[in-house]
Amino acid sequence: MxxxxxxxxxxxxxxxxxxxxxxxxxxxxxxxxxxxxxxxxxxxxxxxxxxxxxxxxxxxxxxxxxxxxxxxxxxxxxxxxxxxxxxxxxxxxxxxxxxxxxxxxxxxxxxxxxxxxxxxxxxxxxxxEMQMSLKDVNVEELPVNLNPENITFGYCTDEEKSNLYEAVAQVDEEWVQYFKGNGSFYVAKEENEIIGFTALSFDDITLQSTGFNKVGNIGCVGVIPSKRKYGLGLTMVARSIAELKKHGVEIGYIHFTHLESWYAKLGYRTFCxxxxxxxxxxxxx
Incomplete structure (x- = not known):
């Protein structure tokens, strides 16, 4: 059946x-x-x-x-x-x-x-729902500043989790639950304070999965209110695309968003x- x-x-x-x-x-x-x-x-x-x-x-x-x-x-x-x-x-x-x-x-x-x-x-x-083929994407050519002044990027450590939760709560308290436990949480820091974040996954079963490709998700992208309007959000997404590619991801996936035109600036396209x-x-x- x-x-x-x-x-x-x-x-x-x-x-x-x-x-x-x-x-x-x-x-x-x-x-x-x-x-x-x-x-x-x-x-x-x-x-x-x-x-x-x-x-x-x-x-x-x-x-x-x-x-x-x-x-x-x-x-x-x-x-x-x-x-x-x-x-x-x-x-x-x-x-x-x-x-x-x-x-x-x-x-x-x-x-x-x-x-x-x-x-x-x-x-x-x-x-x-949005997706983008990452095979031929050159992150260096995306229309963002990948290296904003005084900002460092990397994965959140266990010692930084409380700082991460505080930053996430400033954006959306309901999102904090998604950053609990194990996961790959990519962050932007200024003077050791987390000011931007996203949750990454590198091998999901999705509506874009064929059974033979590798699909990765960028989710819950956020920048604390005091650091917005400087393009850091798009920089986070662009750098996250680079991380997906490092893990062999072929299809980038954006799950459950209303920011259609925003993600489209980097090449994502709506499919559903x-x-x-x-x-x-x-x-x-």
């Missing part, structure tokens, strides 16, 4: 390079519940539900616009309601696949998703747009 699910997924999202092995890894979660629609024993559509999230909904293109998608939404909502939840969310922040409902650029700009709005969902935000949506369920007494 997973093979049939992958076949439909590729027909719905032909521009994504993932192969069947990667797809199976991305949907792998013991909490996932599968709702399927078949015609003459052939799978024509399905949804994946986890807790109160609709993680994925696909209908084979030849059977779209026939009400099958709405049937899958209703059955997903019924299952979610049956399990005690009063809200349905499209996608999830911890999803290995889609964070929200995939949408075309025009509708994304208007924050409009005709299908899910017709099912009673309202918009709660828009974000994009998400419409975040939710719906309150009526719970009968």
């Amino acid at each position: 997973e093979h049939a699910m992958f076949t439909i997924f590729k027909e719905c999202f032909p521009n994504l390079p993932i192969n069947e092995e990667v797809f199976k890894k991305l949907i792998e979660d013991e909490r996932n519940h599968y709702i399927r629609k078949c015609e003459k024993d052939e799978l024509i559509g399905y949804s994946i539900v986890k807790d109160n999230h609709i993680m994925l909904l696909c209908v084979i293109p030849s059977h779209q616009n026939k009400g099958i998608g709405k049937e899958l939404v209703k059955e997903s909502e019924a299952f979610i309601k049956q399990n005690g939840f009063d809200t349905v969310v499209l996608g999830a922040m911890d999803s290995n696949l889609f964070l929200g409902a995939v949408i075309e650029e025009k509708d994304w700009e208007e924050k409009h998703h005709a299908f899910f709005e017709s099912c009673g969902y309202h918009n709660t935000g828009n974000f994009v 747009r998400f419409w975040f949506g939710s719906k309150e369920l009526v719970i009968n007494d």
